[in-house]
Amino acid sequence: MPRESLPDLTAYDAVLFDLDGVLTPTADVHMHAWKTMFEELFLAWGIEPPYVESDYFDYLDGKKRYDGVASLLRSRDVELPWGDPSDPPEADTVCGIGNRKNEVFARVLRAEGIAPYPGSVALLDKLDAAGVPVAVVSSSKNAEEVLTVAGLRERIPVLMDGVVAERESLPSKPAPDVFVVAARMVGVDPARSAAVEDAHSGVQSASAGGFGLVVGVDRGAGADALIALGADVVVQDLAEFV
Template sequence: MIFDCDGTLVDSMPAHFEAWCEALSIYGAGGVFKEDVFIAMGGRPTRDIVVDLNSEYDLKLNPEAVALAKREAFLKRMGSVCLIREVADFARSLQGKVPMAIATGGSRHVIEKTLKAVGISDWFDEVVTAEDVAEGKPAPDVFLRAAKLMGVDPARCLALEDAPAGILAAQRAGMQVVAIPSPLASLDA
């Protein structure tokens, strides 16, 4: 069983969007990242998104600098993140019964702090981040690495994911996928 973290297991997307807005404003690009684009790019590594924003808006943002500013802005908002109860209850019910991992487009530092903040850092056998693989989502790398570390054939894995890039990544890894509706997307409904 492989879980995405942000937007799937943890309701952190509003804090991530606010952090993006703050980081981009610091570098003179406030307002370029609209919420619908943010949702569509969910699950992808921050640096990759900055590269895309540079291309789309003819910007020259430093991906590393923006990623660091975004990380710091998110960490200031850590108190607003919480578990997505239904997914967390499902994960809790599987503890000790099946191997479980996190496969995320986030950085290890932020994901470890997030899991600790919501009290579930000890639930998972493995945590694979964008920093642990050559290519982030939508490439299948994080899911394939998580399966390998758990010793489970990817075809026998079930992935829970909210973002289009993550769903595609899990499918590319040959896994069955359960698409989790994003709490942020449900606010528009």
């Protein structure tokens, strides 16, 4: 979309951003963490066939962490007790293995680091200069650490992540609750605010929440699909708003 035809985000009362795929390229770290964890697990348990890259897209991508674990193990004819989200990472349960992946994710993140998208940082700079409040609305329980490692945590005064959503018993995207409650935390009306998302479920969530503008960032989800699900405009990179 030509830059001159894009809406001015500084005209909104606040801008709420998803994290993975919008501010940071975190998907690569998640893929690496899943691969590392399952390769170690399959080797230790003698599970065949070995983990391959397509397993991520077939069984893990877009699913809640524990559902993804159960789905992938089932593909290898392995059934485990579900357990409880409080299970320690060494527990041989679906939840335990899911929590093990979280530890590997943190290990990979600390070892390799992560840099935010330059265009996203430039937009944050522009909004900050204009005095427009921002927030992050992420399903991830790792959002706090991702923002810290990426050097963005101090720039995000309001964080609605998987930890807060679980504590408040909020349903995950595509339900609108996390975006609506985050707007309330910022102190703004969704109808006068903008939301920025790259995922189908996130666009649906912001649209259902009644946001005045829903921006889709096409990192592979498809512009037509994002529009169909409720995005008002779609860009390839947030630098287009700067």
